[in-house]
Amino acid sequence: xxxxxxxxxxxxxxxxxxxxxxxxxxxxxxxxxxxxxxxxxxxxxxxxxxxxxxxxxxxxxxxxxxxxxxxxxxxxxxxxxxxxxxxxxxxxxxxxxxxxxxxxxxxxxxxxxxxxxxxxxxxxxxxxxxxxxxxxxxxxxxxxxxxxxxxxxxxxxxxxxxxxxxxxxxxxxxxxxxxxxxxxxxxxxxxxxxxxxxxxxxxxxxxxxxxxxxxxxxxxxxxxxxxxxxxxxxxxxxxxxxxxxxxxxxxxxxxxxxxxxxxxxxxxxxxxxxxxxxxxxxxxxxxxxxxxxxxxxxxxxxxxxxxxxxxxxxxxxxxxxxxxxxxxxxxxxxxxxxxxxxxxxxxxxxxxxxxxxxxxxxxxxxxxxxxxxxxxxxxxxxxxxxxxxxxxxxxxxxxxxxxxxxxxxxxxxxxxxxx
Ligand SMILES: Cc1cc2nc3c(=O)[nH]c(=O)nc-3n(C[C@H](O)[C@H](O)[C@H](O)COP(=O)(O)OP(=O)(O)OC[C@H]3O[C@@H](n4cnc5c(N)ncnc54)[C@H](O)[C@@H]3O)c2cc1C
Numbered sequence: 077x078x079x080x081x082x083x084x085x086x087x088x089x090x091x092x093x094x095x096x097x098x099x100x101x102x103x104x105x106x107x108x109x110x111x112x113x114x115x116x117x118x119x120x121x122x123x124x125x126x127x128x129x130x131x132x133x134x135x136x137x138x139x140x141x142x143x144x145x146x147x148x149x150x151x152x153x154x155x156x157x158x159x160x161x162x163x164x165x166x167x168x169x170x171x172x173x174x175x176x177x178x179x180x181x182x183x184x185x186x187x188x189x190x191x192x193x194x195x196x197x198x199x200x201x202x203x204x205x206x207x208x209x210x211x212x213x214x215x216x217x218x219x220x221x222x223x224x225x226x227x228x229x230x231x232x233x234x235x236x237x238x239x240x241x242x243x244x245x246x247x248x249x250x251x252x253x254x255x256x257x258x259x260x261x262x263x264x265x266x267x268x269x270x271x272x273x274x275x276x277x278x279x280x281x282x283x284x285x286x287x288x289x290x291x292x293x294x295x296x297x298x299x300x301x302x303x304x305x306x307x308x309x310x311x312x313x314x315x316x317x318x319x320x321x322x323x324x325x326x327x328x329x330x331x332x333x334x335x336x337x338x339x340x341x342x343x344x345x346x347x348x349x350x351x352x353x354x355x356x357x358x359x360x361x362x363x364x365x366x367x368x369x370x371x372x373x374x375x376x377x378x379x380x381x382x383x384x385x386x387x388x389x390x391x392x393x394x395x396x397x398x399x400x401x402x403x404x405x406x407x408x409x410x411x412x413x414x415x416x417x418x419x420x421x422x423x424x425x426x427x428x429x430x431x432x433x434x435x436x437x438x439x440x441x442x443x444x445x446x447x448x449x450x451x452x453x454x455x456x457x458x459x460x461x462x463x464x465x466x467x468x469x470x471x472x473x474x475x476x477x478x479x480x481x482x483x484x485x486x487x488x489x490x491x492x493x494x495x
Contacts, residue, residue, distance in 0.1 A: 077322040077481040078102050081308055083296045083335060085109070086117035087272055087462055088455050089327035090280045091470035094197065096325075097286035099478045104321070105280075105288060106310060108295040113276035116329050116462065119352050119430040120272050121391035122381030123370050124194070124464050126187035126237040127212050127264035130180050130228045131440040132460075133173045149410050151377040155397040161333075162396060165346040168438030177231060179441050183461060184235030190468035191266075194275075197467065203278030205270045206383040210369045212267035213242075213250055215258055217375045222260045225374065229262060239264045251369040256418050269370035269381035272463045299324065299338045299452070306451045325453040325473060330399065330433040332443075332456040339449045345457045347399050347433035352391035353411045354383075356426040365421030378414050388422065390415055394434070394460075403431045434459050444469045445476050453477060 080096055082089045085107030093105045109115070144150030154162075172179070198205065216222040222241075229239045239262050247261040248254050284290055297316070298309035306324045309316055326332050330347035357363045366388045370381045378392035390411045408429045415422055436459035437443060443454045455473040458465050 077477065077484060079104070079305075079321045080477065081106060081306070081319070081321040081324045082327055083299075083308075083324060084327035084329060084331075084456075085112040085280065085290065085292070086115055086327065086329050087113065087276045087466040088329070088458060088469065089325075090276045090283060091466045092325050092327055092455050092473055093288045093290070094279050094283040094286070095470040095474035096477065097283050097288040099474055101477070103283070103288040105283070105290045106294040106296050106308070107290070107292050110292050111277065112280040112290070113273045116432040116434060117272050117276050118432060119354060119389065119391075119428070120350075120432060120463055121352065121379035122269045122271060122383060122389050122463070123212060123372070123379050124187075124191065124268045124270065125212050125264075125370075125372070125379075125461070126184050126191070126235070126464065127214065127232060127239050127262070127267050128372060128379070128464070129184035129187050129232065129235070129237070129461065131172075131176060131183065133169055133176050133179070133439060135173070136224055149406055151393050151410070153393070153395045153397070153407075155395070159398065161346065161398070165344055165438050168344060172439035175439060179439055180228070180231045181235045182441060183465065184232050184237045186468045187461070187464045188236055189471070190465050191268075193467035193471055197279060197282070198275065201278065201282035203275055203282070205275035205278060206387075207268060207270040208368065208370065208382060209268040211250070211263055211265035212269070212370045212372060213247060214262040214372045214374055215247070216260050216262070218259050221374050225262050237264065237266070251367050251371070253365055253367045253419060255420065267370070269383075271383050296328075296335070299335055301339060301449050301451060323451040323453060323477060325455055325477075327455050329435040329456065332435060332454065336447070336454070339447070339452055341447050341449065341452075343443050343454060343457065344438055345435045346396065346438070348436045348459070349393075349395040349397060349400065349431055349433055350391060350460075351393050351403065351407050351411060352389055352430045352432075353408060354428040354430070355388045355390070355415065355422065355424060356428070357386045357388060357422070358426055359423060361421055362423045365419055367419065373414065376410065376414065378411065388415070399433065401431055401433065403429050435462070436460070442469055444472050446480070
């Protein structure tokens with residue numbers, strides 16, 4: 077197995093291309109946009125957060141969701157219009173509640189593994205991406221929330237992620253710009269934050285230097301298994317071409333479900349919409365008043381990351397409304413209001429709003445490795461943690477493909493024993 081196509085040029089596709097190119101494969105990455113990282117890997121919350129690895133399949137999430145159901149500015153919004161996709165996803169989500177503990181530990185372990193690869197690649201390839209290794213601070217506003225977090229910390233500890241409880245005074249010592257009243261917090265000093273778009277585009281160039289072909293404006297419309305691999309039909313400038321590869325890796329984010337369905341597989345990714353605002357810290361007062369430590373406000377499910385001196389990214393909300401990508405003013409407003417309440421000296425005059433679709437599996441665990449159909453692999457469904465996990469899952473899928481190549485080589489190199 078030598079030639080590998082990758083569908084999708086977000087963080088999962090580009091990290092996969094890089095990991096495979098490093099192993100000597102002839103890699104072709106096909107992306108429908110003009111550049112890498114233009115969809116969900118464009119302007120996310122920025123957190124490389126093992127401490128946020130808790131999966132959402134918990135009764136506390138469902139209780140909160142029911143409370144928020146009818147509030148237009150609630151962090152979670154489920155559009156009631158029923159679709160088979162939504163119903164099947166929610167039923168699998170409920171079914172996965174029994175795996176809450178195991179899945180949280182598994183994701184936290186993956187996040188720890190991912191850090192090492194990501195930092196090493198950035199170092200080796202000279203990628204600047206506004207990395208801040210100052211930890212992540214979780215903010216709790218009441219006792220119930222804090223106690224839930226204490227239980228989560230025990231799971232994280234089992235995955236090798238130490239997260240310590242901190243008092244409001246300690247929180248202010250960790251991040252002096254914090255102004256509000258808080259019940260308590262949790263701090264993970266091994267976590268970090270950075271710009272996913274800058275990293276992904278930097279790594280795409282590194283993959284090219286290793287020989288990977290990156291083809292943009294290429295929309296894969298058909299995936300067909302053939303006897304010795306996979307045939308892809310690609311639309312480019314309104315004309316369709318087909319090419320054959322030994323294997324394909326589906327890294328198509330929210331579009332992965334549709335591609336998997338073409339080969340008869342159920343990869344039940346739902347597009348869970350989230351929003352971000354990037355505040356441009358144009359004046360010295362805003363720069364001084366904005367936090368440097370990356371934050372998670374557990375009550376409203378917002379995250380915030382400082383990107384260099386001059387940008388502050390605030391992200392959050394989860395909306396179940398299919399492939400709708402509209403940027404709604406009433407969903408952006410809570411993000412800006414949060415900044416006004418918590419960091420009143422930070423100007424919100426100059427901001428860039430954005431919406432993206434989290435490719436989320438019902439159990440929140442990404443689908444990584446070989447599919448049922450020979451030659452078709454997946455590295456997708458990373459949900460709220462794609463930036464945190466991508467480097468580890470890319471290594472996993474590249475390792476699986478390399479192992480398959482090596483076993484074929486071994487079989488063909490073994491001389492036949494005649495009876
Ligand atoms: C508001 C928000 C905040 C977030 N914050 C964080 C965070 O703080 N930390 C964290 O770890 N994660 C965070 N995430 C999640 C993270 O951003 C995603 O998990 C990650 O970006 C998904 O990457 P991906 O490569 O799977 O998908 P994408 O980045 O969407 O890439 C998929 C690519 O595939 C291409 N594609 C699809 N179909 C085809 C086709 N048929 N042919 C060719 N190309 C195709 C698309 O154009 C796209 O470029 C956040 C997400 C959101 C929405």
